[in-house]
Amino acid sequence: MTQDKPIRVGIIGTGFAAKLRADTFYTDDRTHLVAVAGNDFDRTQTFAHSYNAEVVADWQELVQRQDIDLVAICTINSLHGAIARLALQHGKHAIVEYPLSLDPVEAEELLTLAATNRLLLHVEHIELLGGLHQALTQSLPAIEPVSYVRYVTIAPKHPAPRRWTYNSELFGFPLVGALSRLHRLTDRFGEVATASAQARFWDAPESAPESGFHRACLCTAQLQFTSGVLGEVVYGKGETFWQAQNRMEVHGDRGTLILEPDRGELIRDGVVQPLTIGSRRGLFTQDTKMAIDFLVDGTPLYVQNTQSVYTLKVADRLRRSG
Ligand code: NAP
Numbered sequence: 001m002t003q004d005k006p007i008r009v010g011i012i013g014t015g016f017a018a019k020l021r022a023d024t025f026y027t028d029d030r031t032h033l034v035a036v037a038g039n040d041f042d043r044t045q046t047f048a049h050s051y052n053a054e055v056v057a058d059w060q061e062l063v064q065r066q067d068i069d070l071v072a073i074c075t076i077n078s079l080h081g082a083i084a085r086l087a088l089q090h091g092k093h094a095i096v097e098y099p100l101s102l103d104p105v106e107a108e109e110l111l112t113l114a115a116t117n118r119l120l121l122h123v124e125h126i127e128l129l130g131g132l133h134q135a136l137t138q139s140l141p142a143i144e145p146v147s148y149v150r151y152v153t154i155a156p157k158h159p160a161p162r163r164w165t166y167n168s169e170l171f172g173f174p175l176v177g178a179l180s181r182l183h184r185l186t187d188r189f190g191e192v193a194t195a196s197a198q199a200r201f202w203d204a205p206e207s208a209p210e211s212g213f214h215r216a217c218l219c220t221a222q223l224q225f226t227s228g229v230l231g232e233v234v235y236g237k238g239e240t241f242w243q244a245q246n247r248m249e250v251h252g253d254r255g256t257l258i259l260e261p262d263r264g265e266l267i268r269d270g271v272v273q274p275l276t277i278g279s280r281r282g283l284f285t286q287d288t289k290m291a292i293d294f295l296v297d298g299t300p301l302y303v304q305n306t307q308s309v310y311t312l313k314v315a316d317r318l319r320r321s322g
């Protein structure tokens with residue numbers, strides 16, 4: 001597709017991801033940020049004004065506007081699927097933060113809808129662009145074949161915020177909301193043969209259990225890839241944790257990889273070789289620019305939707321197994 005006029009963009013959400021996307025749409029001369037729909041009215045006003053964009057009352061109105069070509073869906077996970085559907089039905093291209101939907105069946109329907117309507121549907125997976133994943137990809141050949149991968153992310157938080165990320169209805173099952181943790185593994189180790197998980201939630205005090213808010217959650221998952229690789233993924237956050245951990249260990253016949261956000265090691269024959277891990281900054285900008293590149297000159301994207309939806313199916317299998 002060649003584009004002579006700027007792509008007209010609407011953003012849904014005003015948080016961390018939305019701001020980084022808006023910065024790019026605002027400064028890239030191939031796009032024009034037209035409108036923003038948020039949650040809290042004052043926050044949405046402040047956000048929109050800083051980009052000279054219009055405030056729209058709600059996302060339903062935004063995705064139906066005639067003067068928008070592309071919608072960036074940067075809001076809570078439980079709304080992703082419904083917003084993407086309405087946007088695609090109204091002929092808009094869509095960028096969606098992971099997960100595409102909390103429901104893998106809906107996610108598949110959305111891929112079909114985008115293909116039928118010949119629209120871009122891009123599900124962001126910035127973890128694939130980050131330094132840890134790049135180091136993993138580069139170092140795997142030195143240790144393959146892999147027998148076992150263990151990936152632990154624990155984020156203590158005191159007190160846990162009463163925000164959407166601590167609400168199961170809004171965030172989804174832990175490894176659905178934090179799909180990137182599984183996606184790193186499916187991207188490198190492929191198809192999953194068997195998968196099961198256990199999850200625990202600690203209710204937030206002063207919240208009725210049915211409100212869905214918790215003060216901590218923990219999910220431990222066991223995976224067997226069809227290649228034979230065994231995997232374990234641990235995701236925990238909140239008030240029941242006191243020591244942060246963010247570590248991937250990969251054990252291979254010829255060596256071991258230890259990867260953390262800012263350091264890495266390749267261990268072979270007792271020799272420890274340090275690995276440089278690239279920054280986690282600038283990933284949303286990179287992702288946004290690549291989606292624009294795709295729309296403007298058809299440059300292929302770095303991730304396939306089918307891969308995202310496959311990982312979502314695995315995550316949903318984990319949810320149902322618990
Ligand atoms: P965030 O900073 O917390 O922003 C969340 C947005 O959703 C805000 O606009 C917030 O509005 C709105 N919101 C909160 N509760 C809501 C509710 N109950 N109903 C409707 N809207 C509500 O979150 P974020 O980090 O930008 O995450 C946005 C999306 O990006 C998520 O899908 C996340 O998984 C994905 N993502 C984020 C990152 C990252 O680095 N942060 C990386 C990869 C993917 P108010 O503030 O006005 O309530």
Ligand code: BLA
Pocket residue numbers: 016126127130165177178179180181280281283
């Ligand atoms: C992923 N970060 C996420 C997600 C959320 C947050 C909701 C998606 C769900 C998930 O995968 O867990 C939220 N991250 C936060 C918040 C902070 C944070 C509120 O670090 C508070 C400091 N994200 C940031 C910042 C960085 C960042 C400051 O907000 C670092 C520069 C990076 N977050 C980042 C990356 C991912 C992510 C790279 C992709 C997921 C991954 O790496 O697995």
